Amino acid sequence: MNIVVVVRQVPDLIEPLEIVPSGDALDLDAASFILNESDDHALEQALLLKEAGGGSVTVVALDFGDVDNTLYTAVAKGADRIVKIACDGDTPPAPRDSAAVYAEAIKPLEAELVLVGVQAHDELDGGLSPFLAAALELPYVGVIRGVKADDAPGTVAACKEFPGAVMARMSVKLPAVLGILGADQPPRYVPVSRIRGAMKTAQFEESAATLAAGELLLSVSRLYPPAPATRAEMLSGSEEEIAGRIAEILAEKGLVK
Amino acid sequence: MSDQDVLVLAEARGDALADVTFELLAAGRELARATGGQVLAVVLGPNGAAHAPALAAADRIIAVDDPQLAEYSPEPFASALREVVEAEQPRAVLTASTSIGWDVAPLLAARLDAPLATGCQAIRPDGDGLLVTASFCGGKMLAECRVAASPAILMMLPGSYRPTDETGKGELEQRKPAAPLEPGAIAFEQWIYPEAGDVDITQQDVLVAVGRGIQQQDNVELAEELAQALGGAVCASRPVVDQGWLPATRQVGKSGMIVKPKLYLALGVSGAPEHQEGMKGAELIIAVNTDPKAPIFDVAHYGAEVDMLDLMPALSEAIAARKG
Ligand SMILES: Cc1cc2nc3c(=O)[nH]c(=O)nc-3n(C[C@H](O)[C@H](O)[C@H](O)COP(=O)(O)OP(=O)(O)OC[C@H]3O[C@@H](n4cnc5c(N)ncnc54)[C@H](O)[C@@H]3O)c2cc1C
Numbered sequence: 001m002n003i004v005v006v007v008r009q010v011p012d013l014i015e016p017l018e019i020v021p022s023g024d025a026l027d028l029d030a031a032s033f034i035l036n037e038s039d040d041h042a043l044e045q046a047l048l049l050k051e052a053g054g055g056s057v058t059v060v061a062l063d064f065g066d067v068d069n070t071l072y073t074a075v076a077k078g079a080d081r082i083v084k085i086a087c088d089g090d091t092p093p094a095p096r097d098s099a100a101v102y103a104e105a106i107k108p109l110e111a112e113l114v115l116v117g118v119q120a121h122d123e124l125d126g127g128l129s130p131f132l133a134a135a136l137e138l139p140y141v142g143v144i145r146g147v148k149a150d151d152a153p154g155t156v157a158a159c160k161e162f163p164g165a166v167m168a169r170m171s172v173k174l175p176a177v178l179g180i181l182g183a184d185q186p187p188r189y190v191p192v193s194r195i196r197g198a199m200k201t202a203q204f205e206e207s208a209a210t211l212a213a214g215e216l217l218l219s220v221s222r223l224y225p226p227a228p229a230t231r232a233e234m235l236s237g238s239e240e241e242i243a244g245r246i247a248e249i250l251a252e253k254g255l256v257k
Numbered sequence: 258m259s260d261q262d263v264l265v266l267a268e269a270r271g272d273a274l275a276d277v278t279f280e281l282l283a284a285g286r287e288l289a290r291a292t293g294g295q296v297l298a299v300v301l302g303p304n305g306a307a308h309a310p311a312l313a314a315a316d317r318i319i320a321v322d323d324p325q326l327a328e329y330s331p332e333p334f335a336s337a338l339r340e341v342v343e344a345e346q347p348r349a350v351l352t353a354s355t356s357i358g359w360d361v362a363p364l365l366a367a368r369l370d371a372p373l374a375t376g377c378q379a380i381r382p383d384g385d386g387l388l389v390t391a392s393f394c395g396g397k398m399l400a401e402c403r404v405a406a407s408p409a410i411l412m413m414l415p416g417s418y419r420p421t422d423e424t425g426k427g428e429l430e431q432r433k434p435a436a437p438l439e440p441g442a443i444a445f446e447q448w449i450y451p452e453a454g455d456v457d458i459t460q461q462d463v464l465v466a467v468g469r470g471i472q473q474q475d476n477v478e479l480a481e482e483l484a485q486a487l488g489g490a491v492c493a494s495r496p497v498v499d500q501g502w503l504p505a506t507r508q509v510g511k512s513g514m515i516v517k518p519k520l521y522l523a524l525g526v527s528g529a530p531e532h533q534e535g536m537k538g539a540e541l542i543i544a545v546n547t548d549p550k551a552p553i554f555d556v557a558h559y560g561a562e563v564d565m566l567d568l569m570p571a572l573s574e575a576i577a578a579r580k581g
Contacts, residue, residue, distance in 0.1 A: 232560030
């Protein structure tokens with residue numbers, strides 16, 4: 001199966017998030033970037049499908065943030081081709097604009113299956129994956145945990161998550177785009193030596209796709225951290241003191257008998 | 258029909274409506290009051306009309322039926338919703354950030370070339386447009402956005418509005434799509450239920466929840482010991498389940514379980530909206546996290562900024578000492 005995976009860089013939420021002086025965007029210069037978690041799962045799912053049934057995995061990304069490292073890591077994990085799309089400026093485009101450019105880059109690859117993480121936490125006009133499906137004029141289903149080749153040729157079986165750990169098994173006729181939330185297995189670990197090896201041998205392919213800004217349907221006027229009405233009463237002291245205080249609270253509430 | 262109406266996509270879960278539907282109706286009522294429009298509830302599927310009494314907060318209840326809507330699949334659902342939206346021309350379409358919402362809302366937005374906003378917590382009119390407050394970055398940031406065009410497709414974050422007692426006209430209209438719906442390339446095959454036999458975390462009084470802060474599988478043992486000392490069970494956020502360290506039946510949140518224990522001890526859980534959805538209703542929430550800005554502290558009653566790996570054994574001991 002010829003599989004294309006889209007991977008995106010997102011701000012690492014472990015680091016403090018800063019806002020630009022105009023107040024309407026995240027300060028991306030101050031952010032550190034990591035691979036979007038559900039895209040990592042999409043890549044893992046593609047590699048598992050390739051291992052089970054053959055084919056190839058092509059990873060496509062906008063040339064933004066630490067994407068080179070992400071793409072070399074993908075090769076070290078088993079991806080066959082890595083394609084970069086030029087991205088001018090310091091800010092990556094919003095999902096809807098980027099869907100158009102990804103679609104332009106992906107069309108010539110003649111993918112049977114396109115896998116994209118179902119969510120990136122920095123999206124507001126959300127969901128690259130369904131917009132990409134629309135731009136490619138392909139069918140779409142998202143919130144998928146696990147994809148397997150199906151008995152019927154030209155189809156895959158995808159499990160869609162519902163509340164209560166319930167899943168719906170969906171049969172998907174290819175070509176199609178799937179929004180991945182989780183792979184059948186956790187993303188694999190790859191030793192740094194293999195990534196270094198990939199840096200020496202892997203070749204980027206540059207896509208000719210170009211970004212064109214679409215009509216602005218959603219404009220951000222202000223960003224701010226939430227100021228909740230209530231906030232936890234913070235317990236301080238050493239671990240032992242905090243543990244003692246928690247035990248006391250639980251005893252007061254009759255939760256330690 | 259008016260371009261000031263607010264259309265709500267109701268979601269059925271088995272024989273009942275999903276709780277979030279009632280929140281959407283409340284949001285819809287509030288917005289419609291401000292726009293001067295009506296609230297339309299759309300329910301897709303064979304038993305749609307049976308849900309009408311529960312959808313009394315709406316002025317019009319549009320139940321659409323077609324054989325392709327018997328079970329969920331994206332193409333028929335998106336097509337049926339699109340037909341209603343095109344006929345009614347509402348100012349806003351409210352869907353929930355559910356498994357179905359995450360498919361249908363963007364597909365509808367793409368096809369209508371309409372604006373979409375995710376993570377919406379509050380909506381109000383602003384001239385011809387709408388002002389939306391939306392949560393992103395795992396609940397660490399809010400954005401005030403202006404949505405200029407109609408219909409605005411808004412994915413609402415569960416827990417943002419309280420269900421309302423207000424009622425609308427509650428008029429039921431049963432419809433069939435203009436042409437029978439096409440099945441599309443993606444077909445529902447079967448439901449897969451979690452394997453029985455594991456602990457039912459929804460029935461526990463005490464839950465020790467572990468998040469990514471647990472770092473390694475071996476550390477889950479520490480949480481098990483603590484849960485045992487407290488007479489409860491261990492549950493987890495999604496990344497811990499994704500790693501295969503605990504079964505899916507232990508996951509709390511949007512795609513996991515909704516729990517309401519007497520005590521929810523959240524250790525190394527950031528408190529993303531999808532997690533909060535499953536545990537906000539706990540009677541007592543105590544959160545432990547090394548990041549003082551973690552959103553979990555916004556819903557917790559007590560918090561501590563310490564390393565969970567140090568706290569777990571200390572707390573097990575403190576509990577044991579209390580028990581004597
Ligand atoms: C459609 C959809 C459905 C989803 N469903 C669910 C769901 O059902 N349940 C769910 O949980 N998530 C769900 N998610 C994922 C959700 O968005 C978050 O990614 C997830 O909840 C984060 O889990 P976490 O808090 O464990 O990890 P992180 O967000 O990575 O947080 C880890 C936290 O641990 C803290 N930490 C690190 N080390 C330590 C330490 N030593 N001591 C103390 N604290 C420490 C960090 O400060 C951080 O706050 C869903 C997402 C989507 C898109």
